[in-house]
Amino acid sequence: MTALPRPAAGQRGPADHERRAQIVEAADQHFRHYGFQKTTVADLAKAIGLSTAYIYKFFSSKQAIGEAICARCLSEITTRLRAIMAEPTSAADRLRRFYPALAQAGADLFFQERRLHDIVVTAVTENWHAGTTYEAELRDMVRTLVITGREAGEFERETPLDEVCLAIEETLWPFAHPLMLEEKLDTVDAATAAVAGLVLRSLRP
Amino acid sequence: MTALPRPAAGQRGPADHERRAQIVEAADQHFRHYGFQKTTVADLAKAIGLSTAYIYKFFSSKQAIGEAICARCLSEITTRLRAIMAEPTSAADRLRRFYPALAQAGADLFFQERRLHDIVVTAVTENWHAGTTYEAELRDMVRTLVITGREAGEFERETPLDEVCLAIEETLWPFAHPLMLEEKLDTVDAATAAVAGLVLRSLRP
DNA sequence: GCAGTGACGATATTGTTAAGTCGTCACCAA
DNA sequence: TTGGTGACGACTTAACAATATCGTCACTGC
Secondary structure: OOOOOOOOOOOOOOOHHHHHHHHHHHHHHHHHHHHHOOOOOOHHHHOOOOOOOHHHEEEEOOOHHHHHHHHHHHHHHHHHHHHHHOOOOOOOHHHHHHHHHHHHHHHHHHOHHHHHHHHHHHHHHHOOOOHHHHHHHHHHHHHHHHHHHHOOOOOOOOOOOHHHHHHHHHHHHHOOOOHHHOOOOOOHHHHHHHHHHHHHHHHHO | OOOOOOOOEEEOOOOHHHHHHHHHHHHHHHHHHHHOOOOOHHHHHHHOOOHHHHHHHOOOOHHHHHHHHHHHHHHHHHHHHHHOOOOOOOHHHHHHHHHHHHHHHHHHHHHHHHHHHHHHHHHHHHHOHHHHHHHHHHHHHHHHHHHHHHHHOOOOOOOOOOHHHHHHHHHEEEEEEEHHHHHOOOOHHHHHHHHHHHEEEEEHO
């Protein structure tokens, strides 16, 4: 039986292990309640009923635990986005809903789980693996949307695919980056609609 | 004779005053060399040969001095951009060169005057007046470019002007925001070309 | 081999104290 | 009135010592 894929960097030891799951759950609760900085590894150990040394058999560092929680948050966001991509509507419609969904997911994290939002900010600004994986997944989804639209005849094909994808990825930044999103929460609805509209107009055959 | 317009917030006393000019020059040199935080008002006073109390007759706070220097930096950037806008070429050509020029100006500041770059970062992230003025100037230039292109028949007119301008302003963010620009200096040429291309395709009649 | 830990070195953080900095007040000289 | 300042209160920062935290080592029990 193959090992389960690890969702984040810095993990070691057996992938499918009851203690690992317990550590992640304890970390999730503590980070939501107290924040990453205010939570010590000793706090997690105590909550589970084991030693800090044993926690380090599963995670190479406290940051690795943070990565795991951060990966879960970002995975929730990409899951919402993949649900939109999987809907049986036109590529244009899915792209049009992608922008506000992305921004809304980030805004939800900001308003409802501020301390987890702070971990995501750290992951993105300090280039944690979870942050770079998230960016790669967004790129992958963008590319899939553009290819699907081209194959359906909805989008133009003249411009090189890489150039189009690079440009669209850049337009996502203001809504994907947690710190930038923080600064524009009051205009995000109009901004995402305007940018999605602009991108769609640029893709017309 | 009317008073000279003040370039930044937080200034007081006579606008055209030798001491004010001296303070600004001393601040410019010190901020370039030591940075904003490392420079004290006492440093500036000593360099000019007057007291800190007298400096506060011209500036309401140390931040106000920082605003003045920051406004000069950002004014240099907008001057470069306005030079592009003033050229006798098509609106499309000017818009195409606007993006790389914006990013290049920011990159120049980052590489050549790192400590002034840091002040600009503070101005933008802490919503100093200089930062918000800069953003307003960028918006104004974008609007002018779009209107000029529409009047010349180069750009489509069907989409509401405000929506188009809002979207284009959003696409500028990754290149205009000093912290975001810091993170993408190695791909900025390709990124600005791709985004400018996308915006231009969206504007075709 | 798996599950687990106490002790400990290295480093970071916290709290306290002293020093530095910001910005104002009340004043002076010409 | 203009040009200018020393003194000072309020606040921030730096230095330092004590304490806390991170992460590893060498070990134990089953």
